[in-house]
Amino acid sequence: MICIRKILATLAFVFPNASGANSKAAESDLASQFRPIEFTSRAQCSINSRSPARSILIIGDGQDAGRLAFNLKTKSNINVTETEALGVYRKAVGSVFRLVVDRLINGELPLISGESADPSWKPLLEGCERQRGCGALEAKLAEAWDESKWQEAHRKATAARIPSKGEALLGCHQIRQFTALQGHLNTVRPRYSDLQEIAALVAEPGQGPAACDANSIQSDRHFVLQLDLVSIAETAFEKNGHDFWASAKIYAAWAWRKAPEVKTAMGRFGTLFPSLALEEEILLVPNGCRSISLPRCELQRLSLDALRELAKPPGVASGFENHLPDGPQADLIKRGARGVNSGFLGTRSTEAESWAKNFASRFNEARWASRNKLEGAIRHARVLETVSSETLAKDIESDLTEFDAARNLPLASQMAAVCLEGRILLDPKLKALRPNIESVLAAGTELVSNLNDSRKGLQKISRAAVDLATRLQPLCDSLEKSIFQTRASDKQSYNWNFLSDWARERMGQLIATDETSGESTPPDAAARHRGWERPQVYLNLTSPTQTPIELCRSPLACAQLTFKSYVDIYYVSTWAAALHNARKIKDANLFNPYAELTACQIYDPWHSTDRANADLTQRLIVSVLSAPLPIPMYFESSKVRPKVIGLTGSTGRNSNGSSELRFDAQFENEESKKTFFADLGPLTGAPCAVQYSNEIDVPFQVYGVSGVTINYCRDSRKVNSDAAEDGSTSKTTAKYSVCGGCTVNVSSGFSVAASSAPPGPVRFAFGAMRAFSLYAQATKDTVNRPLTYTVNPSYVADTYRENGKTIPPACTDSLSQGYRCFADTCAAFAADDFEKRSGLRVLESSVRYDDEENGLPRSGPRNGLAGLRIDECDSEILMRVRCDHSSRRYESITDFSSFSRQCKAALRDLKAAK
Amino acid sequence: MIKISAHFVLTIAMGLVLSMADAYAAKKKKPVVVLKPAIVVAPNFEFSQAVVERDGLLQIMNTMTCDSSLRSVCQSQCRAPACEWPEPLCRDCLGTGSEVMREIFSRLSIEYHATDSIDSDELIRTLVARTIKLTRKSPYDVYNSSTDPDLGSHLQLLCGSPDGLVGVMYDEDHRPTHATLVACNTPQGWRVRVLERKIEPKLLNP
Incomplete structure (x- = not known):
């Protein structure tokens, strides 16, 4: 009983759509195995980031599988090749996700x-x-899996018996090359050429991507698989989609090791591949702007999303290279606004394998660097069992006396380095120089190590470093008044030669400048690590079977080792979710930097829209108020969105009870935007106007017509500010703009009329015209206003086939709205609405607009009557529609109706379906 | 295929000397502890591990044969005087993500040292039921290239021969947790040692 209830409950989550479009999707053609492709503007991408992804990419690295095959061949004389293992591995990864996701949907x-x-x-x-x-x-996962097997068998049997029953559909393909099918990563609006390319890929045999489990002729060392949830219950998925993916990740990790079906897919490697660390070898990435995990302004989520930087070409700084990183939250603010859907990760017609290879190489490099740091720190934690920070501080002090630091340049220099490093790590006055190490450690160390004793070691070393820095502070204070206090005339008693790399990175130019004034040549890295040449070694690592290994030449070297370990643990904690935490399959919003910018409130996708609406209201009010004035004058003031200047962290617990570091935005209020505009009328025979604003890029427009044709604008800008293609952005220093202009052409009649219009209602009418015109201009912002174009590969393929292997250019608009090809997009909308509700294919669709009789071209919303023809009935099916082509809004005003009996019968079914 | 034929002889004196020497060097503070009767035990058994293809599946198989003196132990563990069993799942071992495997393949003799010997009962129980067994030909070794000194060099340092195995304990999720013993097939017979993570940094001139 419980089981049946569970089935009903889960079935309530997903109902396969029973539409005609989807029954079409049940066919096995390639086009029907892809989700409609969503092209979005920056603002829409930002909004979509909170919505669960319907299409994802699995980026895989088969290195370990290949290495296994190599080991079997060379060490065990097994007849196996790396190519075979890599191919089976890629197919097994596809298989595990296909199985899990199929059963989930x-x-x-x-x-x-x-x-x-x-x-x-x-x-x-x-x-x-x-x-x-x-x-x-x-155990519970195994139980759920066993139950699902029976249900899957039942579904498949039912689907075979009653094809119209329609299963939720899933597409899984290997991406060999980034093409127009991933065009949404490269452009915000589909072009005609994109449609042609999509059509050729999905409609021409052998052109499109191969299935996940197909053999491939290329190497499978690095691969990209695309998983599309083609037919799902959209509303329910919108609500539960993030839970869906979180569940899918857990099931996939389990099934990789335990599910018999996956074992079968692994072929000969069925008992060996389960030992591969799947979580380390794949990364899930939303195929577009939607997300797999809900974006949150939290350290580990941000650290995962920062992996995006590693997908850029080699050499592009990623933030992972720093010894003492500021953290992904600081990088977020530093990078600011950037391009999106502009191919900024190099996905334009790129070989997917080489793209994945570059990403995997950089990812592995960062992972190895971080693991080395972790291993070193854990090892050093054991050393500290022998040398306490108290002993170390005491030995440092006695060394200064014994070896006469005042006359010993290397010793004094290393002491100076230790003092500075200790200060950076501890001194509250130097907070600006260092990130919030304590909070990061509190939130990150849980994730970095699989082993309890290692974790204890990390905590031990953190305490020891802080304790040591505290103990050394009085000594450093006194040295600053003695050895380190040098007058310009004195010979310098120390230099920064022994400063550690991490401190050098923090001090930047300050140290570099100082170093040039030093007398001795800087030592190389190994010598710097060793420090000053103390006559006797301070600490050795001994082992009964090996010769002793020098750990610290001097107590100062040990102090630096402690500080370095502390910094390394901080580094590892900062990037823990991205580079460690091997227990979870990871996902990152690689293609959407606005996921975290929105989550951290740095970007507001609705700001431009809200501002345009508020400006319109204000301008209308001002038009009313200024109507009685002798000349048209307007003053506008609108609030500017506060700027985020920093993110402050607070430690807490997430829903699973683990520590996390959440960030809240710190805002700086910006001065409100003020614009003064006056139409001076015909000063020198032509009508003129002036405008002053404390903001740049304010549109200069008189009465919304082309009245001012010769104008001049100037602002205080020094550098242009906008997102560049490579994702970078430059800041502007502009503070104001001033515009002036006069009309000289025929259309200036409007302006002349306005300036000479008598105060009162006529003047208001012109003011209102100006307000609406500026509003219309603001709505043309294709970057910061939400915009979506959708291309359904199935419709593109149908159009291509029906038109002799080409896409008629007239179809571009309707196909880009996600509809079938019809010359009028409003008619395409009506056909789409009917198809989705009836499951029947519309053959013809047209709209007769109410205003067609007067013959004037119109913008804005238009009402009309749509007439559709289908195969199943002999007459037209009608529906009243309201369509606004300029703002791409299409809606039905009435339900479908018809005069024909046959068509009425079809509509009865439609109503039942509805 | 690795074949470690092991004929244990009662080398009481040698065992005592070796164990005392090792233990004294490693545990100077409590050298008395090593004088346990367990060190005299020398199991007579054969152990081998190999990757084989059976029923279309590649598997790591262990084989053990006990002689008459150990037959009862083998009987209780394997329900036969000789047994063959596949290696258990070693989660995340094929890859570079496991810090334990990384340490064992690259730093075993630096991070661990061999201490006490172990009695045959315990050894067989541990080998059969509780450990992942790594040899120098283990497919899990993704850390050493063919030219690197491999696990064999660590075994040589820890128990006197590159031919042998490292027993690695695992947790309930089948992830390795730590190396627990080494067993080497030396010319004198088997040497089995318990591993301890015990490397003491030594302050030389404080």
């Missing part, structure tokens, strides 16, 4: 994560997440 596996899940899963997930063991969770 068909409601056969229950959601197990988030609010939508049964609460009984929560303690099991928490226990596993907090590394208290995953046995109970795995």
Whole structure:
């Protein structure tokens, strides 16, 4: 009974659509296996970031599988090749996700994560997440999996018997090359050429991407798979989609090791591949702007999204190179507004394998660097069991006396370095020089190590570093008054030669300048690590079987090692979710930098829209108020969005009870935008106007017509400010703009009329015209206003086939709105609405507009009567529609109707379907 | 295929000397502890590990044969005087993500040292049921290229021969947690040692 209830509950989550479009999708043609492609502007991309992804990419690295094959061949004489192992691995990865996602979208596996899940899963997930063991969770997963098998078999049998029943559909393909099918990553609006390319890819045999489990002729070392949820219950998915993906990740990790179906897909490697660390080898990426995990302004989420920087070409700084990084939250503000959907990650017609290879190489490099830091710090934690910070501080002090620091340049220099490093790590006065290390450590160390004793070691070293820096502070204070206090005339008693790399990175130019004035040549890295040549070694690593290894030449070297370990643990904690935490399949918003910019309130996608609306209202009010004045004068003031100048962190616990560091935006209020405009009328025989604003780029327009044709604008701008294609942005220093202009052409009649219009209602009418005109101009902002274009590959393929292997240019508009090809997009909308509600294919569709009789071209909303023809009835099906082509808004005013009996019968079915 | 034929002889004296020497060097503070009767035990068994293809599946298989003196132990563990069993799942071991595997393949003899010996009962129980067994030909070694000194060099340092195995404990999720023993097939017979993570930094001139 419980089981049946569970089935019903999960089935309630997803219903496959029973539309004609989707029954068409049930056919096995390639076009129907892709989601409609969404092209979006920056603002829309930002809005979509909170919506769950319907199409994802799996970026995989088969290095370990290849290495396994190499080992089997060379060490065990097994007849196996790397190519074979890589191919099987790629197929197995595709298979595990296809199996899991297929069962999830068909409601056969229950959601197990988030609010939508049964609460009984929560303690099991928490226990596993907090590394208290995953046995109970795995047992329950196995149970759910077994149940799902039976349901899947039942579904498949039903679908075979009753094809109209329609399953939720899933597409899985290998991306060999980024093409127009991923065109939304490269452009915000589909072009005619994109439609042609999509058509050729999906309609021509052998041109498009191969299925996930197809053999490939290329190497499978790096691969990109695309998973499309083609037919799902959209409304339910919008609500539960993030839980869906979180559940899919958990199931996939389990199924990789335990599911018999996956074992079968692994072929000969069925008992060996489960030992591969799948979580380390793949990364899930939303195919576009929507997200797999809900974006949050939290350290580890930001650190995952920062992986985007590693997808850029080699050599582009990523933030992962810094020894003491400011963290992804600081990089977010530093990078600011940037391009999106502009191919900024090099996805324009690129070989997917080489793209993935570059990303994987940079990712692995960062991972290795971080692991080395972690390993070094854990090792050093053991050293500290012998040398306490108290002993170290005492030994440092005695060394200064014993080896006469005042006359010993290397010793004094290393002491100066230790003092400065200690200060950076501890001194509250130097907060500006360092990130919030303590909060990051509190939130990150839980994730970095699989082992409890290692974690304790990390905590130990953190305490030791802080303790040591505290103990050394009085000594450093006194040295600053003695050895380190040098007059310009004195010979310098120290230099910065022994400063560690991380401190050098922090001090930047300050140290570089000082170093040039030093007398000795800077030592190389190894010598710097060793420090001053103390006559006797201070600390050795001994082992019964090996010769001793020198750990610290001097107590100062040990102090630097402690500080370095502390900095390394901070680094590792900062990037823990991205580079460590091997227990979870990772996902990153690679293609949408606005996911985190929006989550952290740095970017508001609605700001431009809200501002345009507010400006319109204000201008209308001002028009009323200024109507009685002798000359048209307007004053406008609108609030400018406060600028985010920083993100402050606070430590808390997430829904699974793990530590996290959340960030809140710190805003700086900007001066409100003020614009003064006066139409001076015909001063020198031509009508003139002036405008002053404390903001740049304010449109200069008189009465919304082309009245001012010769004008001049000047602002205080020094540098242009906008997102560049490469994602970079430059800042402007502009503070104001001044414009003036006079009309000289025929259309100046409007302006002349305005300036000479008598005060009163006529003047208001001109003011209102100006307000609406400026509003219309503001709505043309294709960057900061939400805009979406959708291309359905199935419709593109149909058009291509029906028109002799070409797309008629007239179809561009309707196909770009996600509709079938019709010359009038409003008619295409009506046809689409009918198809979705009836499941029947519309053959013809046209609209007769109410205002067609007067013959004048019109902009703005138009009402009309749509007439559709279908194969199933002999007459037209009618529907009243309202369509605004300029703002691309299409809506039905009435329901479908018809005069024909046959068509009425079809509509009865339609109503039932509705 | 690695084949470690092991004929244990009762080398009481040698065992005592070796264990005392090792333990004294490693645990200077409590050298007395090593004088346990366990060190005299020398199991007579054969152990081998190999990757084989069976029923279309590549598997890491372990084989163990016990002689008469150990037959009862083998009987209780394998339900036969000889047994063959596949290696358990070693989660995340094929890859570079496991810090434990990384440490074992690249730094075993630096991070661990061999201490006490282990009795045969315990050894067989540990080998059969509780450990992942790594040899120098283990497919899990993704850290060393063919020219690097591999696990064999660590085994040589820890128990006297490159031919042998490292037993690695795992947790309930089948992830390796730490190396627990080494067993080497030396000319004198098997040497089995418990591993301890015990490397003492030494202050020389404080």
